[in-house]
Amino acid sequence: MLQKLSSSKSGSLRGISRVPGDKSISHRALIFGALATGKTRIKGLLEAEDVLATGKALASLGAGVERDPDGWCVTGRGIGGLTGAPGKLDFGNSGTGARLMMGVIAGQDARVTFTGDESLSRRPMGRVLLPLQRMGLGVEGADDTLPLTLTGTPDLLPIEYELPVPSAQVKSAVLLAGLHAPGKTTIFEREATRDHTERMLRHFGAQIAVRQDGSRNAITVTGDAELAGQDVTVPGDPSSAAFLAAAALVTQGSRITIEGVLVNPTRTGFYDTLKEMGAKLDFTNLREEGGEPVADIAVTSGPLHGVVVPASRAPSMIDEYPVLAVVAAFARGETRMEGLGELRVKESDRLASTLAGLAACGVDAQAGDDWLSVRGGGPIAGGAQIETHMDHRIAMAFLIMGLGARAPVTIDNAGIIATSFPEFSELMRGLGAPIETSKV
Numbered sequence: 001m002l003q004k005l006s007s008s009k010s011g012s013l014r015g016i017s018r019v020p021g022d023k024s025i026s027h028r029a030l031i032f033g034a035l036a037t038g039k040t041r042i043k044g045l046l047e048a049e050d051v052l053a054t055g056k057a058l059a060s061l062g063a064g065v066e067r068d069p070d071g072w073c074v075t076g077r078g079i080g081g082l083t084g085a086p087g088k089l090d091f092g093n094s095g096t097g098a099r100l101m102m103g104v105i106a107g108q109d110a111r112v113t114f115t116g117d118e119s120l121s122r123r124p125m126g127r128v129l130l131p132l133q134r135m136g137l138g139v140e141g142a143d144d145t146l147p148l149t150l151t152g153t154p155d156l157l158p159i160e161y162e163l164p165v166p167s168a169q170v171k172s173a174v175l176l177a178g179l180h181a182p183g184k185t186t187i188f189e190r191e192a193t194r195d196h197t198e199r200m201l202r203h204f205g206a207q208i209a210v211r212q213d214g215s216r217n218a219i220t221v222t223g224d225a226e227l228a229g230q231d232v233t234v235p236g237d238p239s240s241a242a243f244l245a246a247a248a249l250v251t252q253g254s255r256i257t258i259e260g261v262l263v264n265p266t267r268t269g270f271y272d273t274l275k276e277m278g279a280k281l282d283f284t285n286l287r288e289e290g291g292e293p294v295a296d297i298a299v300t301s302g303p304l305h306g307v308v309v310p311a312s313r314a315p316s317m318i319d320e321y322p323v324l325a326v327v328a329a330f331a332r333g334e335t336r337m338e339g340l341g342e343l344r345v346k347e348s349d350r351l352a353s354t355l356a357g358l359a360a361c362g363v364d365a366q367a368g369d370d371w372l373s374v375r376g377g378g379p380i381a382g383g384a385q386i387e388t389h390m391d392h393r394i395a396m397a398f399l400i401m402g403l404g405a406r407a408p409v410t411i412d413n414a415g416i417i418a419t420s421f422p423e424f425s426e427l428m429r430g431l432g433a434p435i436e437t438s439k440v
């Protein structure tokens, strides 16, 4: 039977915390380490199921991936050198792991079957496979969902490709494949998506150029690259820190500080939105770590009001909408979030899961194809059991709801949180939040 977790009305939260390493950067650090020659030492790697699945996949393709007292050490095989024959690679719940690794496999002399859990097996892979097939990847499968058998080639072709959806995963998969192709591979994006791949390409010594092409970003990587192993320090994940910040905002008299959080502007849309809602957030100790901007974030509870969150902000906070919807339930007036089409194809249909969770907790909310509106400010009943649909962010978002609701909120699957944030409950309890295993 799945373990359940409950959260109940909380007093004020206090303390200083650190969240685990950024998930996007952790996947990339392992992958770049495996494609480089020599050793890559990673400090602060997120040791969560998603990232460990990528590490395991790289190890079965022939890279050395080991934990040591200082962090993780990856011994790379060089571009095109991941020719181990694993047969099958299981990416669990991780869309990022699966999609980025498709870009890697495209350039290897290898035939591999990609599998995943029930949630991942429902998610569309065509968006990545289409450009990779144009480059030369062979694909066998019933449709565009896992399981799929992919055949890479040492004779990959470079392409120019405009992203049909604002997806850093698609961009990254093509750039990773481009490292293996002769000549230049260019991605055009109309909306900026997270740029960790570009930053890491630079850090590992690849030739990468980013320019403006009219209203588009053009990102060009030069192929037949040689990457050299590097030291990487992974900053705290702003998508995980979002749950702590939200917890401080839905409880009264709270003041918490989250240290060492990644504040890359392609990731901070949630925090910009909170500020517009009237939240008191202080960013201090701004610094750069391993090519990424980092800060300490202090959050103090206080009254919030509803806002319109424009579609243009979606890529910079795509994983934070469930928890923003929870915060919006505590803000006076309407919060309207637009441009949410991509939420339909995340770990669950996040628009539907969020709406259902809000309704179960007695919150006045409505949604359309790609928008969500929450009317907040009144007392929240809670007293609900939330279906997480194998979605870690739905699980954590609604545990935050319970901290401010009248009656406890229970989630049906506590285990799924380990996908991205295994320390979540313990860390929240450390700040004073009543989150407990539920028997009901």
Ligand code: S3P
Residues within 6 Å of the ligand: 023, 024, 025, 096, 166, 167, 168, 169, 170, 172, 193, 194, 318, 319, 342
């Ligand atoms: C990620 C990109 C986002 C995000 C995911 C991680 C990445 O997905 O939702 O959690 O690391 O590139 P899309 O790029 O498909 O929107």
